[in-house]
Amino acid sequence: MNRKDNAKQQMLIRALIFIAILIVYLVMQGDLFPSDGYNSPAPTAGPSLWNSDGPTMEVHYIDVGQADSILVSVEGEHMLIDAGNNEDEDLVLQYLAEQGVTSLRYVVGTHPHEDHIGALDGVILNMDVEKVLMPKVSANTQTYENVLKAVKKKKLKVTAAVPGDTYELGSAVVTVLGPVKKYDDLNDWSIVLRVEYGARSFLFCADAERPALQDILNTGRTVASDVIKMGHHGSSSSAYDKFLEAVNPTWAVITCETGNDYNHPHIETVEWLKENQILLFRTDKQGHVAAITDGQTIEWNMEPTDDYSRGIIK
Numbered sequence: 616m617n618r619k620d621n622a623k624q625q626m627l628i629r630a631l632i633f634i635a636i637l638i639v640y641l642v643m644q645g646d647l648f649p650s651d652g653y654n655s656p657a658p659t660a661g662p663s664l665w666n667s668d669g670p671t672m673e674v675h676y677i678d679v680g681q682a683d684s685i686l687v688s689v690e691g692e693h694m695l696i697d698a699g700n701n702e703d704e705d706l707v708l709q710y711l712a713e714q715g716v717t718s719l720r721y722v723v724g725t726h727p728h729e730d731h732i733g734a735l736d737g738v739i740l741n742m743d744v745e746k747v748l749m750p751k752v753s754a755n756t757q758t759y760e761n762v763l764k765a766v767k768k769k770k771l772k773v774t775a776a777v778p779g780d781t782y783e784l785g786s787a788v789v790t791v792l793g794p795v796k797k798y799d800d801l802n803d804w805s806i807v808l809r810v811e812y813g814a815r816s817f818l819f820c821a822d823a824e825r826p827a828l829q830d831i832l833n834t835g836r837t838v839a840s841d842v843i844k845m846g847h848h849g850s851s852s853s854a855y856d857k858f859l860e861a862v863n864p865t866w867a868v869i870t871c872e873t874g875n876d877y878n879h880p881h882i883e884t885v886e887w888l889k890e891n892q893i894l895l896f897r898t899d900k901q902g903h904v905a906a907i908t909d910g911q912t913i914e915w916n917m918e919p920t921d922d923y924s925r926g927i928i929k
């Protein structure tokens with residue numbers, strides 16, 4: 616080896632040492648392998664609808680505790696089904712703001728119980744609202760009066776929900792299935808809606824119980840749906856097997872709060888879902904639950920729960 620070769624070799628070794636030090640430095644700085652939780656790529660089976668630019672429908676089951684509030688967004692148009700309890704106004708308005716919702720084509724107050732229309736007045740007063748849909752029943756409560764006052768203040772009118780009526784939301788079709796009759800129990804007055812988008816469908820049962828569900832079946836209208844929002848927070852009074860068999864859902868969503876006073880969801884409800892291998896989402900265990908569909912595929916923002924237990928184990 617001559618002197619020239621020796622010098623070349625030394626330069627090469629210095630270069631290698633420099634590169635090694637640089638790699639160690641970058642790894643320690645986290646530049647090569649950022650330590651913000653994205654080290655390994657998320658498992659994906661092809662492109663997700665959540666990142667799609669194409670037309671989609673999103674359904675958000677907002678976690679408002681022992682109450683209901685559901686946002687349906689289709690191609691830039693929005694419908695809010697219920698708005699939680701009175702104290703949920705900020706939560707619901709903030710959720711809508713986060714979703715970029717500034718106007719609501721439809722606001723639905725399914726029935727005059729506080730856990731459904733509590734914050735509806737706040738939503739109507741603070742948002743640009745086109746149509747307010749409610750059942751043709753009133754209640755002698757301050758909460759109900761406040762909703763009517765808000766409607767009046769915004770120079771709107773309440774549209775009565777009539778079974779068989781349909782409403783357009785983007786290219787989705789919203790069909791009113793209930794209430795079919797007059798009832799003694801306010802829960803049975805619930806507006807029940809079926810939303811169809813392409814080949815996929817979502818059913819929203821509010822707090823409708825067995826008599827109301829039977830009346831809907833008797834009309835012969837289509838109830839079959841891919842997703843069902845279970846009636847009355849998973850109460851056994853709404854887990855009517857004949858109705859659920861006709862709906863034949865793949866997924867079910869229960870909206871309730873951990874440790875609620877009503878023991879929701881009832882064990883009969885969750886056992887029926889488990890026995891029939893229906894995948895379950897529940898806001899008490901999982902928080903805000905959301906689905907997206909392009910009219911063919913339905914994707915969720917999380918895995919279904921494997922927790923088919925009731926609200927409180929006593």
Ligand SMILES: [Zn+2]
Pocket residue numbers: 682683728730731822847848
């Ligand atoms: Zn309720």
